[in-house]
Amino acid sequence: MAPMKLLNPGPVTLSERVRQALLREDLCHREPEFAELQQRIRAALLAVYDLDPAEWAAILLTGSGTAAVEAMLSSLVPTNGRLTVVANGAYGERMARIAETYGIDTARATHAWTEAIDVSRLDAHATQIAVVQHETTTGRLNDLAAVAAATRDARLLLDAVSSFGAEAIDFEGCRIDALAGTANKCLHGVPGTSFVIARRGVLERAAARTVYLNLVTYLAAQDAGSTPFTQSVQTFYALDAALAELAGGGGWQRRRERYRRLMHRVRGGLVALGIKPLLPDGESSCVLSAFRLPKGLDYAALHDHLKRAGYVIYAGQGEFAQSIFRIAVMGALDDADIERLLRAIRSIV
Numbered sequence: 001m002a003p004m005k006l007l008n009p010g011p012v013t014l015s016e017r018v019r020q021a022l023l024r025e026d027l028c029h030r031e032p033e034f035a036e037l038q039q040r041i042r043a044a045l046l047a048v049y050d051l052d053p054a055e056w057a058a059i060l061l062t063g064s065g066t067a068a069v070e071a072m073l074s075s076l077v078p079t080n081g082r083l084t085v086v087a088n089g090a091y092g093e094r095m096a097r098i099a100e101t102y103g104i105d106t107a108r109a110t111h112a113w114t115e116a117i118d119v120s121r122l123d124a125h126a127t128q129i130a131v132v133q134h135e136t137t138t139g140r141l142n143d144l145a146a147v148a149a150a151t152r153d154a155r156l157l158l159d160a161v162s163s164f165g166a167e168a169i170d171f172e173g174c175r176i177d178a179l180a181g182t183a184n185k186c187l188h189g190v191p192g193t194s195f196v197i198a199r200r201g202v203l204e205r206a207a208a209r210t211v212y213l214n215l216v217t218y219l220a221a222q223d224a225g226s227t228p229f230t231q232s233v234q235t236f237y238a239l240d241a242a243l244a245e246l247a248g249g250g251g252w253q254r255r256r257e258r259y260r261r262l263m264h265r266v267r268g269g270l271v272a273l274g275i276k277p278l279l280p281d282g283e284s285s286c287v288l289s290a291f292r293l294p295k296g297l298d299y300a301a302l303h304d305h306l307k308r309a310g311y312v313i314y315a316g317q318g319e320f321a322q323s324i325f326r327i328a329v330m331g332a333l334d335d336a337d338i339e340r341l342l343r344a345i346r347s348i349v
């Protein structure tokens with residue numbers, strides 16, 4: 001049987017090159033070869049969006065995407081900072097919960113999960129605004145420019161976990177101070193490594209609210225070619241290979257084009273079957289779309305049918321658990337995979 005294709009929003013179907021990288025030689029995280037690997041990945045992450053290494057730093061963590069989000073929020077809202085968290089999905093709500101758990105002065109700009117961001121709900125006095133770029137709950141690509149325009153001085157802390165490597169990010173125009181990302185979504189690595197990219201000046205004003213996720217500790221060690229704690233060496237190998245593959249394939253712009261082409265086929269094919277997208281094309285990311293389950297077909301039946309055909313799709317979260325399904329086009333997928341997927345869906349609706 002053909003290998004399973006993952007259409008969930010990470011982990012992704014690996015390319016052969018990334019899978020093979022997991023088998024590179026055993027390596028101690030205190031050896032110079034590891035320091036070299038870590039610096040190469042940090043530089044490659046900045047290079048994805050052409051960020052100047054004199055001004056920006058990439059900080060590598062061992063942990064899933066949420067570890068990077070938590071490190072960013074706990075470290076980069078200063079002690080006297082006032083944070084607004086924009087929530088129009090599960091990941092925005094998670095950021096609010098993280099900030100509140102650390103006792104950060106937090107206002108929630110709450111929205112229904114299908115809503116676009118209403119900038120009138122943002123606190124005009126916030127010093128930092130935490131926002132999700134691609135709200136994976138619904139597939140919505142949030143309008144960061146509108147958030148930045150509506151708040152004169154606030155700095156953005158971005159959850160770019162499901163967009164880094166595939167969507168445009170306007171670091172200067174949107175006053176972005178930092179973002180959190182992960183290896184195993186649009187970058188096509190394996191789960192286990194996540195990262196924060198931050199302005200070096202902002203790291204100088206960081207707060208220390210946690211020992212393990214303190215970005216200042218990581219930055220000092222990583223700038224010195226070291227690491228405060230054991231890193232997940234093999235997932236670094238995979239990320240190293242995945243970043244080389246991204247650069248060699250034409251960078252985030254080409255990846256976005258490819259995702260768009262595949263997603264256009266998915267959306268078109270499903271609409272032709274009478275299956276409606278949750279959000280219009282123009283409001284959706286290139287990475288993932290959510291669809292309303294057709295009448296009379298429950299999620300488990302669709303999921304199991306497609307799994308037998310070689311595809312793993314993803315359920316809705318929370319209030320959407322019974323009403324939608326999600327399809328992401330990250331990872332080693334091609335047009336033929338999408339055609340086969342559509343044939344398999346056609347045979348059950």
Ligand SMILES: *Cc1c(COP(=O)(O)O)cnc(C)c1O
Nearest residue numbers: 064065066091134136159161162
């Ligand atoms: C996947 C994801 C995360 C992190 O989830 P983990 O399971 O911790 O990797 C955070 N934010 C968004 C928007 C995501 O899609």
